[in-house]
Every structure is written in C-alpha cells, then in structure tokens.
Amino acid sequence: MSAPTTVSQPATRSADLLVEGRAGTPGLRTVPVPGDKSITHRALLASLLPGAGPRLHIRGGNPGGAVRALLPALAALGYGVETTAGALTIHRGRLPVPQPIRPHPGVAHWPDLPYLYTEGSSAAARLLVGVLAGAGPAAIVDGDDVLRDRPMDWLVAPLAALGAHIDYLGAHGRLPVAVHGPVLHGGEVTLAVGSAQARAAVLLAAVAAELPLTVHVPVFSRDHTERMLTAFGSRLERTALAVHYRGGRCTVPAELEVPADPSLAAYPVAAQLLGGAGAVRVPDVCLNPTRLGFFATLRAAGADIAYVDERRSALGEPVGTIVARGGLTGVERLTVDDPATLHAAIDEVPLLVALAAALPGESWLGCAGELRFKETDRLRTSTAMAAAFGADVAVVHDGIRVRGGRPLRAGTVPGFEDHRVAMAAATLAGALPGRTTVLGGACHRTSFPGFAAALRAAGAVVTEDGS
Structure with missing residues (x-):
C-alpha cells in the first residue's frame, strides 16, 4: 500500500x-x-581561521542560496565579500554591516551582539557556531523558522564540554544561540550522531582555538573538513571511529578551487x-x-x-x-x-x-x-x-x-x-x-x-x- x-x-x-x-x-x-556546496561553506569559513590572510579567493564555489546565506553573516563580522562569475573573494578588516535583528518570539533578553542570520542553511549556522566558539567574536547565530526547528545540541553540547559559553535564546537545543565565549581547553568529546556538520563544527572550533582535540563518532560521514584542514597543514589523524587533532596553527592559502x-x-x-x-x-x-x-x-x-x-x-x-x-x-x-x-x-x-x-x-x-x-x-x-x-x-x-x-x-x-x-x-x-x-x-x-x-x-x- x-x-x-x-x-x-x-x-x-x-x-x-x-x-x-x-x-x-x-x-x-x-x-x-x-561546485560542491559542503566544500564551499568550509572554504568560506576558512577565512575566519587565525591562519587566514587578508584576502581569500575561491574559484568554482557553489552559487546556490544555501551558500549565499552565509555571505551576510561574514559581512556582519566585518569581512568584505565580492562575488563575480565563478568566484568569491573574502577580505578581512572591513567595517561590520549592521544586520536586521529578528528576535525569536518569547525571548525575554536579546543580547546586544552581532546578529548572524543564515536563512535556512544548517551548514552555515552549525559551522559558524563552531568557528565562533573557537576564536571568533561573540555573536548571535540564527536562521529561519524551518532552521530554528532543527537540532543544534549535537554540536553545542560537545562545545560546551570544552568550555565554550553558548546560550539558547529560544527553545533548548534550537536556534537562535548566542556564542559568548570560546572553548577554553582541548580534550576528548563524543558525538551522539554521525552528522558531518556537528563533527566539522567541533573540529573547526579546536583549530580556530589551536587546541588539541579528539572527536569520537558513531560512524564516519563526509570528511571534507579533515581533508581541507590537512591541506592547510593541520596535524590530523583518523582512527577507526575518531579524529585526532594535535593542535597548532594552520595556514590558509590565498587561492582555493572547489x-x-x-x-x-x-x-x-x-x-x-x-x-x-x-x-x-x-x-x-x-x-x-x-x-x-x-x-x-x-x-x-x-x-x-x-x-x-x-x-x-x-x-x-x-x-x-x-x-x-x-x-x-x-x-x-x-x-x-x-x-x-x-x-x-x-x-x-x-x-x-x-x-x-x-x-x-x-x-x-x-x-x-x-x-x-x-x-x-x-x-x-x-x-x-x-x-x-x-x-x-x-x-x-x-x-x-x-x-x-x-x-x-x-x-x-x-x-x-x-x-x-x-x-x-x-x-x-x-x-x-x-x-x-x-x-x-x-x-x-x-x-x-x-x-x-x-x-x-x-x-x-x-x-x-x-x-
């Protein structure tokens, strides 16, 4: 039937x-x-890592709405974004662009922080939370009504275990979240799901903070983050159901192709x-x-x-x-x-x-x-x-x-x-x-x-x- x-x-x-x-x-x-949507998201967020230079040029990136959803968030953090046919260029050090705040119904206190609205892109939201929890400024990460109903505790809980200060501003386990403070120490975390976005967010936090970390997973999913970070010089090792990051700074090339x-x-x-x-x-x-x-x-x-x-x-x-x-x-x-x-x-x-x-x-x-x-x-x-x-x-x-x-x-x-x-x-x-x-x-x-x-x-x- x-x-x-x-x-x-x-x-x-x-x-x-x-x-x-x-x-x-x-x-x-x-x-x-x-171009690959997952790799484009990660390449864009590489511009926020401590090892990135003042300019990052990305060729062949995905032009879809899920990737474009990340660009206003970068602008709100003070990064200039140029889009041309087949290429994206990210400049560090521009003035932040004010973003309209869309407070969640029922939120009594909305912190006075940069507002990063990622529309319906779960990858943009989750990976942003990870990078911000590593070395970024304090900020609010939010999305549309559909994204506000998708789970975030998969990555927030392990980040909090590493000392990050992340508050749910609405329903527990859901967007919007305020990332107030970075991870304070390395160590070991175990993820509840095989989500590549959750694993990537936690790894990006560790690399941004330059802290050693072991991430245990129930199953391995796409490993674009590990490949990208290894190509940038990060000391990463993978065992049966874990990724081990040895700490230290990576170097982000000025040119990337997706x-x-x-x-x-x-x-x-x-x-x-x-x-x-x-x-x-x-x-x-x-x-x-x-x-x-x-x-x-x-x-x-x-x-x-x-x-x-x-x-x-x-x-x-x-x-x-x-x-x-x-x-x-x-x-x-x-x-x-x-x-x-x-x-x-x-x-x-x-x-x-x-x-x-x-x-x-x-x-x-x-x-x-x-x-x-x-x-x-x-x-x-x-x-x-x-x-x-x-x-x-x-x-x-x-x-x-x-x-x-x-x-x-x-x-x-x-x-x-x-x-x-x-x-x-x-x-x-x-x-x-x-x-x-x-x-x-x-x-x-x-x-x-x-x-x-x-x-x-x-x-x-x-x-x-x-x-």
Missing part, C-alpha cells in the same frame, strides 16, 4: 516546475554541475539511467568516497557508472569525471543497509527513492533515521513524493521500503520546499509521459540553480510556473 501523502506543505512557496518527459537523448552528453558537487552530479546521472539512451559525462566532480554512496549503490545494483580522469585537488579531494551509460535494464532493486553507505548517500536518498520506484523489485533504504532532521522529515516527504507518482512506498522504522513494478504516472507532485525532494521528483518526471507539476520545484536554487538546464540536456521539457 502506498504511503499517505498527508505531509503538510510549508507556508511559503517557490514557483512550480512543469516537467514534460521525453525519450532519452542518444549520443554522449556533457553536463557540468556547480570541485563540482557529487550530490548534484547525481541528478543528470539519474536522468540518464531513467532515460536509457546514450551516455552522460559530468566533469571535475569531487570523488570523495564519503560522498559516493549514491553511485556505489547503483553500481552494486548493476548500473553502468564509471569514474575516469581521476586526480587530486589542492584541497586534498579526489576529483574526476563521472560517466553513466545506458539505463536501468538489468537493475532489479536498490539496497542501503549500513550506516556508512547511508551517510555517503544521505543527500541523495530522495533520488534513490525515485529511482527505486522505477525498478521491478523491492528496494530498501535503511539506517536513515537522521533524515527526519533535514530541511524536512525526508523519510516522510520522500515517500509522499514517490507515492504521488503511484509508487508503492512506505516508511518502515528508520528506512524506506519501495515495492517496484507499479505503473508510474505524471501528475501533481509535492516538493515540500525541500530542494532534494523537489529535484528528485522533477528527475523522475522527466522520464514519464505527460506533464508533471512539481509544487514549489524552483526551490532547487538552494543548491543547483542550473538544474532545469541539466534536465533539458537529458531531453525533458522544463518550464517554471508555465512561463
């Missing part, structure tokens, strides 16, 4: 996407995607597999193993996906071209049943659900409890999205079961103002006859402003709001 589609839509709505499916396009197509985002490369690859004709290549993609769970799951199921032209970037990231050929013929089901694979595919689970709906067998995407704390509860919103196409899909404990083989149909599909869910819906719609309306689908601009063009390259007809 299909999952119910009773998940509430948010009060604010992006424009809808109208997608008309077409047959796959023959031949080899090259589809570039933007590789393309594997989570965004997943969409043209999925469109290729659903369409079936020809092949697609996505160049200059970050091939960090902690980010390749989507591709690994499909390769294990029999999809023809290869990595070519591999090399290593100055940020310590493996980089190469992803090539996908043919379609889903011979692929019966998709299976994710271990935490490491799930974390390596955590942003692509909605897309895996969409692909699984097009397969004949029964798929299982498990170990996914953390998806309840993303921009939406992605266990519920992913199943509701797939069910709107006619899929037999359900949330079972901490995972999603998809029973394939049912006919899928175009129609009206919820996007939930969640860019991952909306892009997954539009990608599946591009392989179905007829017109699909993805409600609020233009929220893809959060991470992938060129998403519609990528779908058109696969043969779909995509318009916004009927225009």
